[in-house]
Amino acid sequence: MEQRNGTRRSKPPQLRINAPSTARERAASVDPYGFERSDDFDYESYEELMSEYLAVLTRRSIKWSKLLQGKRRVDRNLKVKRYVRKGVPNEHRPLVWMTASGAQERLERNPGYYQSLLDAQHDPRLVETIRTDLHRTFPDNIHFRKSANPCLQKELFNVLLAYGQHNKAVGYCQGMNFIAGYLLIISKDEETSFWLMEALLDRILPDYYTPAMLGLKVDQEVLGELVRLKAPAVWRLLQDHGVMWTLVVSRWFICLFIDVLPVETVLRIWDCLFYEGSKILFRVALTLIHHHQDEILQAQNLPDVCECFKRITRGAFVEDCHAFMQRIFQEPGSLSRSTVTKLRQSCRAQITAGES
Structure with a gap:
């Protein structure tokens, strides 16, 4: 929390966001x-x-x-x-x-750390950058509006500020606000959201949210290699039209499918992401591409390809999150950790060689 008149504010009570339970409430707007x-x-x-x-x-x-x-x-x-x-x-x-991500252990080993980050002297540029993005975070979510009670903008600001202070090399990057916002909606607690964000950004997805975004670039190329192995016709189509993977899947990865897939489906993906690690992102992406490859192959040009990749993230296939999650562990076939590791190493080497 920010200091006011030299007095440190105590940790806020847990936020309460109660999900509607009746059919009438669920069918509301x-x-x-x-x-x-x-x-x-x-x-x-x-x-x-x-x-x-x-x-x-x-x-x-x-x-x-x-x-x-x-x-x-x-x-x-x-x-x-x-x-x-x-x-x-x-x-x-x-x-x-x-507990699955190791965030609980980190919290217990560092009592008071979150509060100390908020009480520290902050870089004005970091503060301003975060404030600028607050109103862009989930404009379609009532909990992030200033008129909401509770309004999550203050809690969102605190989590992002604390992470920027914790990881000064990264500070704040676009996409972090959506991740922190999702974590607040589910955890209903600032400190919990911070430690979950630390687990995601520092350990599960290292180098995704850095100025160079090397981890993100690498994983997009890894997906391309996996598509070449598991859906070669789609890979050839993108090659023929000169479509870079960054153009069609960067939002999938950087937002961890937030605002790409339905909320319940994203949460089911995140269950596995926190427990099994980043490999789950490839399973989701491969399933979307493999399941819709006949549709993708009808694309005649670059705009067709881009539109198709947007279209395959909507509709009944992804809305039935339970069935969809069953498919991601069946449709892409085997996907070992060692395979992903080797592909990451080779793709990283190619990217760094090309940038040097």
Whole structure:
């Protein structure tokens, strides 16, 4: 928190964002996470889908409660991995994300660290850059409007400021505001959001959010190599039209599919991202491309390709998040950690050689 009149503000109480629970509330113009629905939103299809998915969520919640039995940790084993892939209920997400990613351990090893970052002397340029981006963060989400109660803009500012102070080499990069905003919506707590962001940016996705964005560039090229292996016709089409992967998938990676895929689907992806690591991003991207390759192959030119890559992130295939998550572990086939590591090494070498 900022200091006022020399008095340090205490940590704020946890934010309360209650998800609508009735069918009438779910069919309102705002979704359970505060995002406004578009004018052409298909309420009938949504209600049909949610009636089935809520039953899945109820079963998963019971299973997770039995698994955790009041514990504040999750183990790393095949059973928990299977549970994570089938979805973590919202009430358990902060705990599972924190412990699976190592963020909880980092928090406990560094008591008071988050507050000390907020109380530090800050670079005015960092402060101004963050403030400039605040109003651009989820303009379609009611919780980030100044008129909201609670309004998450102040909490968002604090998380971004703390991270910029923590990692001065990075400071603030575009895309971070959306990640921090999502974390606040789910965790409902500033300090938790900071440590989850630290886990994502410093360890799970290193070099994504840096001035050079080398990690992001590398992973886009790795995806290209994976498409060449698993959907070669699509790879050839993009080569023939001179389409760079950066042009069609950079937003997928830098936003971690926020504002690309439906909210529930993104959260299911993040369950696996925090537990299994960055490899999950390739599975999602490969599934989108592989599943729609016939449609992509009909593209006649560069604008067609770009439009098609936008179109394949919408519709029933991605809205049914439970079925979609099952597909990402089936459709792309095997994808070992060693394969990804080798591809990253070769792509990194090519990029750095080209930039030197």
